[in-house]
Amino acid sequence: xxxxxxxxxxxxxxxxxxxxxxxxxxxxxxxxxxxxxxxxxxxxxxxxxxxxxxxxxxxxxxxxxxxxxxxxxxxxxxxxxxxxxxxxxxxxxxxxxxxxxxxxxxxxxxxxxxxxxxxxxxxxxxxxxxxxxxxxxxxxxxxxxxxxxxxxxxxxxxxxxxxxxxxxxxxxxxxxxxxxxxxxxxxxxxxxxxxxxxxxxxxxxxxxxxxxxxxxxxxxxxxxxxxxxxxxxxxxxxxxxxxxxxxxxxxxxxxxxxxxxxxxxxxxxxxxxxxxxxxxxxxxxxxxxxxxxxxxxxxxxxxxxxxxxxxxxxxxxxxxxxxxxxxxxxxxxxxxxxxxxxxxxxxxxxxxxxxxxxxxxxxxxxxxxxxxxxxxxxxxxxxxxxxxxxxxxxxxxxxxxxxxxxxxxxxxxxxxxxxxxxxxxxxxxxxxxxxxxxxxxxxxxxxxxxxxxxxxxxxxxxxxxxxxxxxxxxxxxxxxxxxxxxxxxxx
Amino acid sequence: xxxxxxxxxxxxxxxxxxxxxxxxxxxxxxxxxxxxxxxxxxxxxxxxxxxxxxxxxxxxxxxxxxxxxxxxxxxxxxxxxxxxxxxxxxxxxxxxxxxxxxxxxxxxxxxxxxxxxxxxxxxxxxxxxxxxxxxxxxxxxxxxxxxxxxxxxxxxxxxxxxxxxxxxxxxxxxxxxxxxxxxxxxxxxxxxxxxxxxxxxxxxxxxxxxxxxxxxxxxxxxxxxxxxxxx
Numbered sequence: 001x002x003x004x005x006x007x008x009x010x011x012x013x014x015x016x017x018x019x020x021x022x023x024x025x026x027x028x029x030x031x032x033x034x035x036x037x038x039x040x041x042x043x044x045x046x047x048x049x050x051x052x053x054x055x056x057x058x059x060x061x062x063x064x065x066x067x068x069x070x071x072x073x074x075x076x077x078x079x080x081x082x083x084x085x086x087x088x089x090x091x092x093x094x095x096x097x098x099x100x101x102x103x104x105x106x107x108x109x110x111x112x113x114x115x116x117x118x119x120x121x122x123x124x125x126x127x128x129x130x131x132x133x134x135x136x137x138x139x140x141x142x143x144x145x146x147x148x149x150x151x152x153x154x155x156x157x158x159x160x161x162x163x164x165x166x167x168x169x170x171x172x173x174x175x176x177x178x179x180x181x182x183x184x185x186x187x188x189x190x191x192x193x194x195x196x197x198x199x200x201x202x203x204x205x206x207x208x209x210x211x212x213x214x215x216x217x218x219x220x221x222x223x224x225x226x227x228x229x230x231x232x233x234x235x236x237x238x239x240x241x242x243x244x245x246x247x248x249x250x251x252x253x254x255x256x257x258x259x260x261x262x263x264x265x266x267x268x269x270x271x272x273x274x275x276x277x278x279x280x281x282x283x284x285x286x287x288x289x290x291x292x293x294x295x296x297x298x299x300x301x302x303x304x305x306x307x308x309x310x311x312x313x314x315x316x317x318x319x320x321x322x323x324x325x326x327x328x329x330x331x332x333x334x335x336x337x338x339x340x341x342x343x344x345x346x347x348x349x350x351x352x353x354x355x356x357x358x359x360x361x362x363x364x365x366x367x368x369x370x371x372x373x374x375x376x377x378x379x380x381x382x383x384x385x386x387x388x389x390x391x392x393x394x395x396x397x398x399x400x401x402x403x404x405x406x407x408x409x410x411x412x413x414x415x416x417x418x419x420x421x422x423x424x425x426x427x428x429x430x431x432x433x434x435x436x437x438x439x440x441x442x443x444x445x446x447x448x449x450x451x452x453x454x455x456x457x458x459x460x461x462x463x464x465x466x467x468x469x470x471x472x473x474x475x476x477x478x479x480x481x482x483x484x485x486x487x488x489x490x491x
Numbered sequence: 492x493x494x495x496x497x498x499x500x501x502x503x504x505x506x507x508x509x510x511x512x513x514x515x516x517x518x519x520x521x522x523x524x525x526x527x528x529x530x531x532x533x534x535x536x537x538x539x540x541x542x543x544x545x546x547x548x549x550x551x552x553x554x555x556x557x558x559x560x561x562x563x564x565x566x567x568x569x570x571x572x573x574x575x576x577x578x579x580x581x582x583x584x585x586x587x588x589x590x591x592x593x594x595x596x597x598x599x600x601x602x603x604x605x606x607x608x609x610x611x612x613x614x615x616x617x618x619x620x621x622x623x624x625x626x627x628x629x630x631x632x633x634x635x636x637x638x639x640x641x642x643x644x645x646x647x648x649x650x651x652x653x654x655x656x657x658x659x660x661x662x663x664x665x666x667x668x669x670x671x672x673x674x675x676x677x678x679x680x681x682x683x684x685x686x687x688x689x690x691x692x693x694x695x696x697x698x699x700x701x702x703x704x705x706x707x708x709x710x711x712x713x714x715x716x717x718x719x720x721x722x
Contacts (some may be wrong), residue, residue: 215523342605359586400573433672
């Protein structure tokens with residue numbers, strides 16, 4: 001995608017198409033041109049030149065800061081979207097590399113595939129140079145210099161190309177040019193041994209040649225060892241009605257469940273992707289508390305989220321992927337008619353989590369700490385299994401306020417027991433009191449100004465029992481008079 | 492000791508109003524429980540009073556996990572569940588935005604037989620919490636044999652399908668056996684104002700060694716009725 005940056009800029013701004021605009025990035029010696037509009041290119045501006053030089057040729061140039069991060073994000077999104085053609089997509093600079101071995105026949109041969117890619121990119125008003133070649137390096141060279149389909153004879157196709165098509169660094173290219181080796185064809189006539197002797201290390205020309213001609217394998221790094229279970233559904237016509245996704249889900253789940261069964265896996269996380277016609281992807285993801293491959297349960301989890309997918313201009317492809325799986329042997333399924341507690345519970349957690357969110361459904365998780373708000377941590381119930389590590393503790397309240405609330409207390413200074421306190425504008429006379437229980441600040445993680453806490457269990461005249469604490473003591477050098485807080489309620 | 496106990500049974504004005512003699516600990520008495528697990532409703536007389544939690548937790552089985560649902564307002568007003576203070580850490584806590592989600596979560600939980608109980612705390616008198624909603628919970632709970640507790644904080648006792656309805660208030664605790672100035676065994680004033688299968692009543696209770704005990708004799712029913720009318 002050679003003109004991605006400028007085309008993205010053109011889509012987001014409302015300037016006329018013949019504007020003399022250049023996108024610039026900061027260079028060592030001032031602004032460097034990153035991309036140019038067609039009109040600006042006609043006036044001598046080109047990418048890589050300094051802005052001042054280009055301004056000398058055409059003073060009317062408008063300089064706009066480029067947004068490389070935004071461009072990269074767009075490439076990333078397009079890479080996901082390109083999953084419609086091939087499961088293996090790798091981002092390569094400003095381009096995409098797809099492994100299309102065994103894929104092309106789905107689109108009516110390689111010609112059909114290229115036609116489909118061109119058409120889809122044209123709909124996005126993005127320029128894409130597409131090439132198919134037996135090796136990744138050759139495909140890169142052809143896409144950048146002479147887009148075409150290259151079947152067998154890579155060498156003949158590459159022969160007329162300039163040596164820079166081998167992705168060598170600029171110094172090596174300059175050296176080769178000075179030696180008169182301007183094309184790959186010229187390079188091929190030189191004996192390998194001589195080339196290898198002259199160019200070593202980072203500027204390994206022989207290596208680049210080998211990769212381009214397929215003498216040396218260059219695997220796609222994006223390739224996962226084993227692709228996750230996935231089933232896909234291509235629609236004849238883009239579907240814009242909101243029921244499309246749940247309907248597609250009903251058709252996708254049996255296929256996915258069959259794959260899971262064959263591989264003895266259970267899904268822990270499922271994502272339903274809807275590929276829209278405008279090149280974006282809508283995703284709905286659900287996680288389960290224990291591995292499952294029961295169609296009814298999966299359907300129930302996903303159906304609400306699927307219905308919420310926004311079709312915008314229409315979906316033309318759906319894919320359901322189990323991107324996190326765990327081993328699930330067939331033996332466990334025999335418990336279905338007599339539901340075991342663990343499975344029942346896991347399903348309950350799934351349903352609650354799907355509707356209310358991960359942070360709303362939680363289990364206690366004890367921390368090694370004496371600070372009460374830290375000691376009683378919580379973790380999402382989906383990710384944690386049952387853990388009952390009850391510690392032998394002092395008496396703790398049944399309820400804890402999320403934030404301790406400041407109270408006004410009458411007490412005998414400096415460290416006497418509280419007599420009366422006012423909480424939420426109501427006065428409580430303290431009838432019984434037990435304490436203090438002193439909890440020192442955790443100096444290894446709190447700031448040095450943190451003060452100790454003296455906790456008291458108090459009971460007011462009507463019998464309500466509270467847990468209050470005084471923060472600090474007078475003269476501890478960490479602030480003025482101590483403050484009192486109400487932290488918990490006893491049952 | 493006798494003087495201390497009279498304070499326990501309802502010190503100050505309350506003792507005078509109820510005019511009850513303390514009968515002391517150890518009276519053989521059983522808390523009215525429904526014949527089979529069902530929906531019980533529990534009103535805290537004041538949202539700043541956490542006493543109901545002790546009364547409720549003392550009745551729960553701890554062999555299976557507990558589902559505890561709180562709506563956001565209940566958490567803000569009277570605190571979040573604190574696992575170290577509970578008899579069992581085996582619980583799933585659900586925080587919901589409003590009463591609608593809380594009721595939904597409770598109903599999902601009540602249908603799951605793998606739970607020991609479902610507790611739902613709902614703040615105030617939301618419109619959605621009507622007779623139909625409570626009746627649904629009661630029926631689901633009876634079908635799956637999972638006891639369900641609907642805790643109402645700052646709410647009023649409107650129409651409900653709950654089989655038992657309690658009103659719980661903290662009472663001055665018993666004397667601590669080692670330190671007379673410290674709070675001792677927690678005590679509650681419990682009022683059962685609607686019940687199917689057992690007569691309503693009012694009791695002052697403590698929980699010790701796995702059972703509830705009276706700290707004051709059973710109250711006059713007529714007095715209880717009148718108090719309910721004026722409440």
